[in-house]
Amino acid sequence: MPLKALDIYKLLPKKNCKECGDPTCLTFAMKLAAGKADLDLCPYLDDNAKSVLGATTRPPIKLVKLGVGERSFAVGEEFVLYRHDKTFYHPPGIMFAVFDTQSEEEIAAVTARVRDETLTRVGADLKFNGTAIVNTSGTVEAYTKAVAAVEKTAGLPEVLISENPAALAAALVQCGSYRPLICAATSENYRQMCALAKQYGCRLVVRAPTLDGLVQLTRDCAVEGVQNVVLDLAPLTLGDFLYRSTAIRQLAITRAVPDLGFPVYLDAMAFEDQDAAIALGIVKYASVIVTKPLAPASAKAALTLRQNIYTDPQKPIQMNPGLYRVGTPGKDAPVLMTVNFSLTYFTLQGYLESTRTPCFMLIVDTEGLSVLTSVAAGKLNETLVRDAIKKFGVENEVSHRKLIIPGYAAPLSGRIEEATGWKVLVGPRDAAEIGEFLVQEWKP
16 A cells, blocks of 8 residues: 555655755655655665655656657556546557568558658647557568668657567667667566667566466566566457456556556557557557557547547646737738637637638637636636737737627626727627628628
8 A cells, every 4th residue: 555645754864955856854755655756866765764665655657758859758657547536647659550571661651651640639739659560570681671661761669569589689779779669578588578678778568468477577577677668468358458457557556566557558450440449548548559550530530539538637728818810810800709728719710710701819818718617607707808908919900999709708798898998799609600700790
């Protein structure tokens, strides 16, 4: 069971030396209890205290970093079973697979797609994370060529998948400096795999069909000097994966079995319904997902689902308040006020762009709440609108004094007119109707 902050504090030296970066030992103890500090930061702990605290003071799921450079990513370091309890922090890396039986051109095309494909959604650029190279041929030469083709195209995070340690060793000569993830160590070959992981500083997938087997493997790898591991649950069905991944998350975050406190790996290619496997992996704790290249619709669905699950439910996605232009608006262009909830902003922007009417969007700060919610909560009011008009210099951008507000903000129209001196037009409730509204109602 995890220790409470006061229990940890009793084992600390109580010097308040600040060498750990915290002002007091009690503050440091509170961070240790929350898994947000490293025990090694305290230079005065004796061996007895270290042995007692042990794994109970590190994050319940170890943070593992994959790749190097700007496209590298981290997985793990999660603290809750349900995202609404707090949030999920590190989205799973989705890796497109290539096979060493493919031509160099085919491999390069997949790698280039991972490098270049971007889905822009509610202001965020969503990308896939890297390439998994599979040693389908079983030969060293073909595998080395496939890895070289990937390396030649892009420096992305990689997963090296092979049952042949010799093929992995040859591949790591070319890409070891990029710190790929090696897949996979088993009870039969873990010493060879650990030797390669140590030599090149790589992360290691460990595979076992039972939780007890995974516990033993993580311990064996730790003895060999490899502690940055990712767990492959070897599920036969999606039901197996759901059961085992949930059990691992529960045992890890409660620290009941610290040896299971590592990110989870999922080979979505092993299942007939690959899209379902990806979706299950995203929502149920997979940290690295390997898949065949996805069709455009499936790709958008996977990226969108991942963004939704790994957005903090207690912090709505927000736009920065300000005055935004749609097209090239002039002095007689309409000014439409709305809130800084990102989905509201991008929905309205999309419909305004489709009308081909140049205009201004005045975005006010409602702390990311929607129009209806912010009106009900009192976050959207006449003072906020008045101050935003002045702050963002709307008077200097247009020659008129007319403001279009959302239909759901209609109860505020009179108060906004009184506070701002602007004539208020109440727009439609549905943004899809904004084009027709501007045609019929807008006269500068």
